[in-house]
Amino acid sequence: MSQLSFFSAESMPPAVTDLxxxxxxxxxxxxxxxxxxxxxxxxxxxxAEAVAALIREAGIDAVVARSEEDSPLVRTEALPELKPLADQWTRGAVKAMPAGWVPSARPLRMWAVAAGRVEGEGERFVLGLDPHAPDTHPALAQALIRAGIAPTLxxxxxGSPGLRISGRRRxxxxxDNIGEAPEKLDARTEWPHV
Structure with missing residues (x-):
C-alpha cells in the first residue's frame, strides 16, 4: 500500500480551477x-468517463459525447463559473498559459487523466500537449520545472507533442502529486509507475 502524500491530489479539495x-x-x-x-x-x-468524474468532483456537470472525428469527447456546459478560467488561459481567441502558472496536484491529475500516456515499460510518462497551441509548449515545460518535475519536450x-517525464526521482x-490511478484507467498501462 502506498502512502498518501501531503501534496497529492487526494489530499486537496476539488475546485473549478482544477479544469x-x-x-x-x-x-x-x-x-x-x-x-x-x-x-x-x-x-x-x-x-472520457474518468475525466468527466473529475470535472463533476469539481462541482461542474460534464457530458461524454463523440467529436466530429468520432473520438470520445468530454465537455461542460457554457457556465459563468468557467469564464474566469477562460480569461486566464486565453489571449484574444488564442490559448495561452497564464504567466507564472505552476500546476498544483489536482490540475496535474486532471491533465494526466485526460492526456497522459505511458512509454516503455512505465519508466517514462508523457503529458500530452495541445498540437494547436505550440506557443504554450515551452511555457508549460517551465511550469512543470517550477513544480519540481523537469520534463523533456x-x-x-x-501530431503528438508532449512533456516526457523520466527518471525515478521525477x-x-x-x-506524489497525481496520486493513484482512477478506477477507470489501467494502472499498469495508462498511469505512471516506478
Whole structure:
C-alpha cells in the first residue's frame, strides 16, 4: 500500500480551477458572453468517463459525447463559473498559459487523466500537449520545472507533442502529486509507475 502524500491530489479539495489541467493539455475553451465551455477530446471512452468524474468532483456537470472525428469527447456546459478560467488561459481567441502558472496536484491529475500516456515499460510518462497551441509548449515545460518535475519536450514535429517525464526521482515526484490511478484507467498501462 502506498502512502498518501501531503501534496497529492487526494489530499486537496476539488475546485473549478482544477479544469486548468485540461487546458494545459489538449483541452479547448470557448467563450460566449459571460460564459465559457471547456472540452477535451481523449483516446478512449474509459478515459472520457474518468475525466468527466473529475470535472463533476469539481462541482461542474460534464457530458461524454463523440467529436466530429468520432473520438470520445468530454465537455461542460457554457457556465459563468468557467469564464474566469477562460480569461486566464486565453489571449484574444488564442490559448495561452497564464504567466507564472505552476500546476498544483489536482490540475496535474486532471491533465494526466485526460492526456497522459505511458512509454516503455512505465519508466517514462508523457503529458500530452495541445498540437494547436505550440506557443504554450515551452511555457508549460517551465511550469512543470517550477513544480519540481523537469520534463523533456517531445513530438513537436509530429501530431503528438508532449512533456516526457523520466527518471525515478521525477516519476516519484509526479506520482506524489497525481496520486493513484482512477478506477477507470489501467494502472499498469495508462498511469505512471516506478
Amino acid at each position: 486548468c489541467g485540461l487546458l494545459a493539455g489538449p483541452g479547448q475553451v470557448v467563450v460566449s458572453g459571460d460564459r465559457a465551455r471547456i472540452s477535451v477530446v481523449v483516446d478512449s471512452v474509459r478515459r 517531445v513530438g513537436t514535429r509530429g 516519476m516519484h515526484r509526479l506520482l
